[in-house]
Amino acid sequence: MPRGWQVGIDVGGTFTDVIAHHRARGEVRAAKVPSRTDDRIAGLLSALDAVDLAWPDVDDLIHGTTIVTNAIVQDDHAKVALLATRGFSDTLAIGRQNRRHLYRLDLPPKLAPQVPAARRFEVTERLDHDGRVMVALDPASVEDAIARAEASGAEAVAVSLLHAYANPAHEEALGARLRERFPFVALSHRVNPEAREYERTATTALSAGVMPLAAAYMDDLERAKPEGSGLHLFHSAGGMASPEALRDLPLGLAASGPAAGVAAAGRMARALGLERAISFDMGGTTTDVCLIAGGEAQIASDRSLGGRPLRQPMVAVESIGAGGGSIARLDHGSLAVGPESAGALPGPACYGKGGDRPTVTDANLLLGYMDTDRVLGGNVHLDPAAAREAIAPLGAAMGMTPEAAALGIVRVANAAMLRALRRVTVERGVDGRACTLLAFGGAGPMHAVALARAFSIGNVVVPAHSSMFSALGCVGAEMSYAQQRTLRVASDAWDGARVDRARRELCASLSAPLRAAGYGNGSLAVEEVASIRYRGQSYAIEVPAPAFDDPARLGRDFMERHRTLYGFATEEAWELVSIRVRVSAPRNGEVRSPAAKANEPPSPTRTLPATFDTGAPVPTPRYDRAGLGPGSPLDGPVIVDDAWSTVVVPPGATLTADDAGHLHIATGAAS
Numbered sequence: 001m002p003r004g005w006q007v008g009i010d011v012g013g014t015f016t017d018v019i020a021h022h023r024a025r026g027e028v029r030a031a032k033v034p035s036r037t038d039d040r041i042a043g044l045l046s047a048l049d050a051v052d053l054a055w056p057d058v059d060d061l062i063h064g065t066t067i068v069t070n071a072i073v074q075d076d077h078a079k080v081a082l083l084a085t086r087g088f089s090d091t092l093a094i095g096r097q098n099r100r101h102l103y104r105l106d107l108p109p110k111l112a113p114q115v116p117a118a119r120r121f122e123v124t125e126r127l128d129h130d131g132r133v134m135v136a137l138d139p140a141s142v143e144d145a146i147a148r149a150e151a152s153g154a155e156a157v158a159v160s161l162l163h164a165y166a167n168p169a170h171e172e173a174l175g176a177r178l179r180e181r182f183p184f185v186a187l188s189h190r191v192n193p194e195a196r197e198y199e200r201t202a203t204t205a206l207s208a209g210v211m212p213l214a215a216a217y218m219d220d221l222e223r224a225k226p227e228g229s230g231l232h233l234f235h236s237a238g239g240m241a242s243p244e245a246l247r248d249l250p251l252g253l254a255a256s257g258p259a260a261g262v263a264a265a266g267r268m269a270r271a272l273g274l275e276r277a278i279s280f281d282m283g284g285t286t287t288d289v290c291l292i293a294g295g296e297a298q299i300a301s302d303r304s305l306g307g308r309p310l311r312q313p314m315v316a317v318e319s320i321g322a323g324g325g326s327i328a329r330l331d332h333g334s335l336a337v338g339p340e341s342a343g344a345l346p347g348p349a350c351y352g353k354g355g356d357r358p359t360v361t362d363a364n365l366l367l368g369y370m371d372t373d374r375v376l377g378g379n380v381h382l383d384p385a386a387a388r389e390a391i392a393p394l395g396a397a398m399g400m401t402p403e404a405a406a407l408g409i410v411r412v413a414n415a416a417m418l419r420a421l422r423r424v425t426v427e428r429g430v431d432g433r434a435c436t437l438l439a440f441g442g443a444g445p446m447h448a449v450a451l452a453r454a455f456s457i458g459n460v461v462v463p464a465h466s467s468m469f470s471a472l473g474c475v476g477a478e479m480s481y482a483q484q485r486t487l488r489v490a491s492d493a494w495d496g497a498r499v500d501r502a503r504r505e506l507c508a509s510l511s512a513p514l515r516a517a518g519y520g521n522g523s524l525a526v527e528e529v530a531s532i533r534y535r536g537q538s539y540a541i542e543v544p545a546p547a548f549d550d551p552a553r554l555g556r557d558f559m560e561r562h563r564t565l566y567g568f569a570t571e572e573a574w575e576l577v578s579i580r581v582r583v584s585a586p587r588n589g590e591v592r593s594p595a596a597k598a599n600e601p602p603s604p605t606r607t608l609p610a611t612f613d614t615g616a617p618v619p620t621p622r623y624d625r626a627g628l629g630p631g632s633p634l635d636g637p638v639i640v641d642d643a644w645s646t647v648v649v650p651p652g653a654t655l656t657a658d659d660a661g662h663l664h665i666a667t668g669a670a671s
Helices: 040-050 067-073 139-151 169-178 197-224 243-247 256-272 360-366 384-397 402-424 444-454 466-475 496-516 551-566
Strands: 005-011 015-022 027-034 058-064 080-085 120-123 133-135 156-160 185-187 230-234 276-282 287-293 303-305 308-310 318-320 326-331 334-341 436-440 459-462 479-490 525-534 541-544 574-585 606-611 617-624 638-641 646-649 654-657 663-666
Touching (some): 005 040, 015 040, 040 058, 058 256, 067 197, 067 303, 080 139, 156 169, 197 230, 197 243, 197 308, 256 436, 334 402, 360 402, 384 402, 402 606, 444 646, 496 574, 646 663
Parallel strands (some): 080 156, 156 185, 617 638
Antiparallel strands (some): 015 027, 276 287, 287 318, 303 308, 459 663, 479 574, 654 663
8 A cells, every 4th residue: 555655765885864755745754874784674774764664664765775886896796707709708808008007017007807817718709890790609619618607616607799789699699598507697788788899898797796796685675675665776877777677787786876966966956947067975985076967967888986997878977085984194294085984884083983093074073064062863972082082193293283184184185076076077178167066965065165166166055955865866766777889870871770770779678667667658758869989089979969860960069069078170070989878757756845934034053163274263153954044145154054964154155045945155266
């Protein structure tokens, strides 16, 4: 029987965020609990308990998880065997010829291949780049390779045959035989149907390596899920999908958590009418930033994770190891922050759970940004003496007071985040100064104004539910699937029929799980992106909403995009390298805005000293966020507290609340 609750749960490296929304009543419940890496199902149940719900009360649970991300970053994979075309089993070992550390000859030039030579096997077959069969698949070589893979002790198999993206027949036949002997098989034409042999093979090997872990977790979820309750997982391209659809394609979860926050930021940008915005999600372990254009998060298909190529449609998030729990240290005499994190346990020293190394959170507390008398989330008591004790030795080593060292820690962390902002804007031909910074996560609103000023951004928005924003993204998720396919169609030999056929095939395959979930074709939205390059170029650029039926216009759109990115364009021949299709089904999961409060001047809860860039403590009034309504602006210095996060408004900035509970901050930056 429907109970009306939709719940979004985002499991982060330090905390698990949960938001429950009852659409009929308009009721919203939110909470944070420490993440449980020892028992993930128990972690989900504790999150539900924190909002006074049991799983049978929930109609639909949408879950963002870092389980696949962590497995890739920590190189914790199942034993994988690779089956490749004869003569190409060493693709993973050869890779690309660039060094990871250009000036460090004492370090390995590249990572060891995911699959060692002892588990790489070959089959006799060959296709050309158009998918024509040059050498038929040899059954004897297939049986020999499968027998050797079994003998190697492999738990999963990756299949990457030459040019399988153009013709999957040989991979499909090989996959059918493998599934008779192995429970986990990844085929490259399903994982990444694109050219670039090394990246496609590496991505397929990664997919096979995390398949057993992802499948076991999904099985646990299905066993724990009550009958009649829906379950979806948030995927890397910014939507939700069923566990069944992700079981064989687990890399769809590689950026699950960050993608949920970015999706919520896109919806907020649309609601506020922001043409360009940057999502800024600073949590306990990492900071994730992403460009939002026209209310849509930017999507990229050529990413890396843990130093491994990862070619999947994913939100174009730049992640850095700088969060509230990032540990500060001296590195050859210079102050460095992260990527090592104190995590959930022991956590920052000021949490009183056994941590004793200085973190960004300890620095923020020592600077007076956090209220020592507040109990975060009802169960975390802040200990300023522990924060000072953790930072003091670092300050002494630099000849500074603990407060000066704390200010240095915050500045170094901000500098790392500033570089990430440049990567998502300037390096993509976008003037970041014209963007609005959307700040969320437990620590994002604390650093947002200082970061925006350093980048000459004039406006910051801190959304309602900012500390649980990724969970909010899960609640409002739409169901969607995306895939990219290589075509290589030249502009001077345009084959419109081939392009249309590929578009129809992609649309049909991506629509199938949506129709199975009960969505009709009339309710589905289709988005397309073309990847185009000049003939002879190595890499393509993306053209959104491509005019496939008008190649002349498509060429003009490509040249304009090329001019924006690189400052020039020519009239020479170009080629359509690949197309990406995303099919989605809109869903009414939006959390309603809270009712507007009375337009009355708020009163500070107290005034405490806080240290800003001037280096001297300044008396700073603190306000309870729940008491801020639309109306009178507050001039900095001001600090706003809620149950789990802090909004810092330094001198020279001005804060105004709107009737939806969002906080708008004019930074005073000169653009």
